[in-house]
Amino acid sequence: MPRYSLPAIVLHWLIALFIIGTFILGLVMTDIPGLSPTKLRYFSWHKWLGVTVLGLAALRLLWRLAKRPPPLPAGTPGWQQQAAHWMHILLYVLIVAVPVSGYAFTLAAGVPVVYFGVLPLPVFFGPDPVLKPVLREVHYWLDMSLAALVLLHVAAALKHQFIDRDGLLARMSPFGSTKEKA
Numbered sequence: 001m002p003r004y005s006l007p008a009i010v011l012h013w014l015i016a017l018f019i020i021g022t023f024i025l026g027l028v029m030t031d032i033p034g035l036s037p038t039k040l041r042y043f044s045w046h047k048w049l050g051v052t053v054l055g056l057a058a059l060r061l062l063w064r065l066a067k068r069p070p071p072l073p074a075g076t077p078g079w080q081q082q083a084a085h086w087m088h089i090l091l092y093v094l095i096v097a098v099p100v101s102g103y104a105f106t107l108a109a110g111v112p113v114v115y116f117g118v119l120p121l122p123v124f125f126g127p128d129p130v131l132k133p134v135l136r137e138v139h140y141w142l143d144m145s146l147a148a149l150v151l152l153h154v155a156a157a158l159k160h161q162f163i164d165r166d167g168l169l170a171r172m173s174p175f176g177s178t179k180e181k182a
């Protein structure tokens, strides 16, 4: 079975790890009452990890545009091909839109982002009390949509692995043979 290329595989798993970490941190930090140093530290880490997701997502998108993914196995029903196609497009949109909305919310709240405390990132607009609550809602709902889609994506992969047993997961496995790269 043809596999994804090594850069696509590495980016896929890095993005997955970072998204899960950033998501959990987002839930944990917003649950901490008041304004403690720990809460502020978690907020900073959440933003740095989120910006890292955006950078990795940009690389993944460029790679995806430059190199076509391996074709689905012959005999995959048309509806499954369509579902996979649209699922992947939506995932790409969300892995960009989620960090962008978090970044925009942070700017609207009047907090510049200094990447890992050393690199000031661009401030595209200043504090905006009207936009701020809107962007908070937008970030929240995009987060939840991404979580739902990731769960669906994982469920589909597990179905292929354990019910259809068609070896589809091996295409994206970091542990498989590198001879058959596509």
Ligand code: HEM
Residues within 6 Å of the ligand: 018, 019, 022, 023, 024, 026, 027, 030, 043, 046, 047, 048, 049, 050, 051, 053, 098, 099, 100, 101, 102, 103, 104, 105, 106, 113, 136, 139, 140, 143, 146
């Ligand atoms: C993959 C990237 C990201 C994911 C999965 C993510 C996820 C989340 C989640 C789950 C929450 C908690 C929502 C809630 O329960 O209210 C949250 C909140 C937040 N996120 Fe993100 N986020 C990402 C990127 C970013 C980025 C890049 C920034 C800013 C640079 C950011 C800034 C914030 C802020 C400030 C909050 C707190 C919102 C509040 O005060 O209610 N996020 N994020």
